[in-house]
Amino acid sequence: MTDIDTYKFSNGLKLVLENLPKSKSAGVAVGFPVGGRTEQPEVSGISHYLEHMIFKGTKAINNVEAAFRELGAKNNAMTEVDATVYVAECPKKYAFKTLELWLQLLSEASIGAEEFERERGVILSEYFITEDNPDFLVEKNATLTLFKGHPLSSTVIGSDETIKAISHSKMLEYFRSWYNPSNAVIWVSGDLSMDGLIDRVNAHDEWTRHVKGQIFSHKPFSPEGPSATEIHRQIKLAQVSMAMSGPTGSADERASLQILGSMLSSGQSSVLRQRLILEAELTDKLRSIVSIYREAGMLFTTFAIQPNRVPKVLAILTKTIHEMRENTSRFKEGFENARNHAIGLLSTGIDSTMMWRILQGTWETLRRGRCSWDQLISSPETLGFEEFKDNVANITRPERIALILAGDIKEGATKTVQW
Amino acid sequence: MSFIELFEAREDVGKLLESRATRNRSLVLTFPLLVKEISRGVKAVALSRKFLRSASVVLLVGRGSYRDPIEGCACLDSRMRLRVTSRFSPLRLQVAMDRIGATIEAVTDRDCMFLRAQVPSKKVEECLKLLAELYMFPSFPEPDVDRERGSEKLEYERIRQDPMTASMTDVWEATFPQNPLGHPVTGYPSTIEKITPKTLDEFDEKVREDAPLVVAVVGPQEENMIIEFADSCFEKVKVKPRVEKINPRPRRDFNILRSALRAKQTTFTVGTVTSGASSSDYPALLLLEDYLGSERHYAGTLFRELREKRGLTYFAGSRLFALRDCGLLTAYTGVKHEKVSEALRLMLQCMTELRDKNIPEKMMEELKIFHRQVVEVMLEVPFRAATWLATNMFRGAEVDLESYISKIQTVTPENIRRVAEGSLTASCMALSASGNPPDEKTLAKIMRGEMG
Numbered sequence: 001m002t003d004i005d006t007y008k009f010s011n012g013l014k015l016v017l018e019n020l021p022k023s024k025s026a027g028v029a030v031g032f033p034v035g036g037r038t039e040q041p042e043v044s045g046i047s048h049y050l051e052h053m054i055f056k057g058t059k060a061i062n063n064v065e066a067a068f069r070e071l072g073a074k075n076n077a078m079t080e081v082d083a084t085v086y087v088a089e090c091p092k093k094y095a096f097k098t099l100e101l102w103l104q105l106l107s108e109a110s111i112g113a114e115e116f117e118r119e120r121g122v123i124l125s126e127y128f129i130t131e132d133n134p135d136f137l138v139e140k141n142a143t144l145t146l147f148k149g150h151p152l153s154s155t156v157i158g159s160d161e162t163i164k165a166i167s168h169s170k171m172l173e174y175f176r177s178w179y180n181p182s183n184a185v186i187w188v189s190g191d192l193s194m195d196g197l198i199d200r201v202n203a204h205d206e207w208t209r210h211v212k213g214q215i216f217s218h219k220p221f222s223p224e225g226p227s228a229t230e231i232h233r234q235i236k237l238a239q240v241s242m243a244m245s246g247p248t249g250s251a252d253e254r255a256s257l258q259i260l261g262s263m264l265s266s267g268q269s270s271v272l273r274q275r276l277i278l279e280a281e282l283t284d285k286l287r288s289i290v291s292i293y294r295e296a297g298m299l300f301t302t303f304a305i306q307p308n309r310v311p312k313v314l315a316i317l318t319k320t321i322h323e324m325r326e327n328t329s330r331f332k333e334g335f336e337n338a339r340n341h342a343i344g345l346l347s348t349g350i351d352s353t354m355m356w357r358i359l360q361g362t363w364e365t366l367r368r369g370r371c372s373w374d375q376l377i378s379s380p381e382t383l384g385f386e387e388f389k390d391n392v393a394n395i396t397r398p399e400r401i402a403l404i405l406a407g408d409i410k411e412g413a414t415k416t417v418q419w
Numbered sequence: 420m421s422f423i424e425l426f427e428a429r430e431d432v433g434k435l436l437e438s439r440a441t442r443n444r445s446l447v448l449t450f451p452l453l454v455k456e457i458s459r460g461v462k463a464v465a466l467s468r469k470f471l472r473s474a475s476v477v478l479l480v481g482r483g484s485y486r487d488p489i490e491g492c493a494c495l496d497s498r499m500r501l502r503v504t505s506r507f508s509p510l511r512l513q514v515a516m517d518r519i520g521a522t523i524e525a526v527t528d529r530d531c532m533f534l535r536a537q538v539p540s541k542k543v544e545e546c547l548k549l550l551a552e553l554y555m556f557p558s559f560p561e562p563d564v565d566r567e568r569g570s571e572k573l574e575y576e577r578i579r580q581d582p583m584t585a586s587m588t589d590v591w592e593a594t595f596p597q598n599p600l601g602h603p604v605t606g607y608p609s610t611i612e613k614i615t616p617k618t619l620d621e622f623d624e625k626v627r628e629d630a631p632l633v634v635a636v637v638g639p640q641e642e643n644m645i646i647e648f649a650d651s652c653f654e655k656v657k658v659k660p661r662v663e664k665i666n667p668r669p670r671r672d673f674n675i676l677r678s679a680l681r682a683k684q685t686t687f688t689v690g691t692v693t694s695g696a697s698s699s700d701y702p703a704l705l706l707l708e709d710y711l712g713s714e715r716h717y718a719g720t721l722f723r724e725l726r727e728k729r730g731l732t733y734f735a736g737s738r739l740f741a742l743r744d745c746g747l748l749t750a751y752t753g754v755k756h757e758k759v760s761e762a763l764r765l766m767l768q769c770m771t772e773l774r775d776k777n778i779p780e781k782m783m784e785e786l787k788i789f790h791r792q793v794v795e796v797m798l799e800v801p802f803r804a805a806t807w808l809a810t811n812m813f814r815g816a817e818v819d820l821e822s823y824i825s826k827i828q829t830v831t832p833e834n835i836r837r838v839a840e841g842s843l844t845a846s847c848m849a850l851s852a853s854g855n856p857p858d859e860k861t862l863a864k865i866m867r868g869e870m871g
Contacts, residue, residue, distance in 0.1 A: 020470045025796040065718035065727075069785060072792025074716055091792045118730035125753065126733035128683035133581045234681060235580045237573065268513035268523075283569035284577075304577055337517040344520020348473040348537035353800050373472070 012182035018189040026095035026190030027358035031085035036154025045158020048079040058108040089354035134239035146243040146402040180213030187362040221296040223399040228414035231406040238407030241302040246395040248297040255379035256391035263338035265301040325396035328389040453642035460658035463634040465645035474638025475801035478534040479809040481631035491606015497525035497532040504556040551652040559616040582853040586686040589851035593676035594690035629661035635809035637801040667745040674849040685854030686753035692847040696741040697815025703834040711737035743814040756855040767869035773839040777832035
């Protein structure tokens with residue numbers, strides 16, 4: 001098991017060390033509360049574009065990938081609706097140097113005009129991937145549809161038009177005003193000392209000085225659904241997705257959303273899976289994701305099916321949600337299993353890769369101010385069925401549900417659904 | 420000693436290892452991991468990582484789609500194992516998985532099948548028992564087979580409707596035409612339809628008869644304890660391991676497979692036949708893959724030339740699929756339809772460079788250090804580590820980190836050039852393109868023009 005220690009610099013920058021005794025590898029992440037929600041609609045995708053530009057280097061570092069390779073480090077970054085996080089996994093002996101590399105890249109990025117233009121092609125290529133793959137297509141539309149009217153409503157990658165509309169000057173302005181060390185989180189996992197890390201950060205003045213930049217304010221989420229999106233495409237299979245929003249203020253609420261995910265769709269014995277297989281001859285796996293943002297969480301489920309079975313599938317979805325809301329006690333028998341499954345997902349998720357581990361830790365710290373794996377895992381363990389039942393009645397309310405359909409489906413197919 | 424030799428049919432090696440195994444029962448390697456021959460043809464490997472909360476258990480069964488009696492059979496067999504056993508109904512099996520919080524998947528490759536589980540560390544023993552159940556008591560009732568046939572056909576359709584997955588699947592068929600290595604692991608809808616419970620029963624009989632089994636576990640428990648668990652679960656399994664040589668069958672000329680798909684961009688993949696993981700060329704191939712741009716990093720030549728310098732694509736890289744006796748080296752990218760020719764030319768130029776001149780010594784050293792470090796980090800991730808250990812053991816690559824790295828260290832720039840010369844030829848190379856690529860003639864002309 002691991003200890004998590006936090007140090008706060010006087011400008012607000014947080015440094016978190018997750019101690020992994022005897023680990024030979026380390027992970028270093030730096031995150032900012034910047035993402036889809038901090039963008040103006042006409043430049044939707046700018047946070048993700050900026051994430052790409054950071055990898056173009058600084059005046060001193062012109063080949064970023066080679067710099068990481070020299071440290072035996074593998075890097076990546078992820079832009080989300082509410083956070084952008086840069087991650088790297090490396091041998092323990094290079095953890096400090098990897099941290100310094102991120103600090104330099106993130107404060108001194110040159111973002112040259114020529115490279116900025118060239119990168120637009122790369123971003124568009126990534127955007128096309130999300131358009132060509134039905135699974136990605138519905139996923140990027142899920143937050144957009146579910147959180148309609150709230151800043152969390154964003155595709156993150158933007159659209160063809162908005163990507164083309166982002167100017168170099170706008171990018172520079174966005175970088176300067178949003179990448180503010182005072183709001184950032186540095187997360188390190190490994191067998192390392194906190195003092196050593198603090199010294200390294202202190203050596204970079206630009207990271208410890210007070211900077212006045214932009215920060216988004218949290219806004220309560222009031223669900224306004226049910227909402228739906230139809231994407232008509234000439235493809236053989238239809239991609240059906242359902243997203244539900246749930247409150248995430250308390251540990252119990254979060255645990256409820258996670259257990260509901262297991263009970264409804266991600267567990268092998270989940271209710272929806274069983275019913276879709278039995279009644280709609282579903283043959284695809286159900287892909288299910290639980291995202292926990294500060295103001296709300298999202299339970300997203302998707303699968304592919306033959307287009308002629310879509311009406312039947314929609315009937316099963318509505319019937320199941322209705323039963324879950326009105327008669328949760330019916331599902332008491334499966335509660336224990338769903339709880340175990342949710343705990344399994346949480347604990348294997350933390351260990352799944354070093355990058356995923358530090359990414360989750362940074363997200364959690366950016367969103368809640370702190371992160372405790374023990375607490376995350378113990379919340380489902382201690383949640384009683386009665387609390388779960390109450391929370392489920394709330395999460396399954398019609399206004400909390402969004403439906404996203406893609407494929408060769410009937411025009412207006414979502415309009416027939418009565419949650 | 421390479422541990423694949425434990426599966427070698429060669430009697431002398433078999434005897435040597437048998438005596439070694441009898442003396443020691445278990446073998447502790449220089450890297451803190453434990454290997455044990457549980458029974459004939461069944462090996463277990465355990466690696467302990469104290470700081471983990473979870474564990475990963477991988478069961479590798481040494482028979483894959485290359486041995487399909489009907490295309491798609493191995494894939495359907497592995498799916499069925501995860502669906503039902505002769506003692507557990509589908510629902511009972513699903514409940515058993517959820518109860519221990521396990522995520523279990525069945526994956527089929529050309530030469531083997533995997534049952535892979537991730538589970539909270541406290542449940543490792545139960546997870547091993549469950550995987551033993553899936554392996555030892557398969558059952559193929561017609562209604563369940565029919566259901567899984569549907570899943571497999573749908574999987575096939577999913578692959579076909581995305582240019583990226585379509586191209587990466589087609590490259591096998593393009594590189595190994597009229598060869599059982601080439602067909603998609605899922606099979607085709609027409610062949611999946613023909614697989615009956617009887618076909619699966621017969622396939623399973625062969626699995627029990629001669630398919631080697633490897634059990635790999637990575638978690639926080641002591642290695643000894645893990646091996647004991649595995650021993651108690653699999654001691655009754657006995658197979659006479661027989662590993663037939665996989666024959667890549669050389670072709671005469673470049674082969675091109677082009678599939679039209681309504682998509683925003685075209686993905687294409689260049690494939691070439693290489694030696695396998697048991698070959699002495701394997702370490703050089705791994706570094707060659709890293710140089711071009713493996714999944715281990717973003718500093719490869721393809722990524723730099725196609726994405727960083729020209730902004731042509733989001734993804735460009737290389738991946739080596741090394742089976743035991745032969746392999747497939749791929750280089751792939753996805754670009755706007757009208758940029759396919761330009762990107763293909765660039766990709767082939769990056770590849771021919773490896774054939775025409777040595778990699779600079781400095782770069783070579785960097786690649787070696789990087790490779791070691793990446794593997795060390797990977798071995799701390801339970802799921803990846805267990806998969807790596809099981810496949811390396813089965814395919815004849817080293818499982819002991821020090822031995823593995825010492826082989827990487829001996830690679831010279833000349834070795835890489837020689838390997839490239841052997842593989843980057845018309846008789847080995849192929850191309851698959853999915854989306855709206857130029858016609859076959861144009862693609863062939865580019866291939867010939869660049870590769871000579």
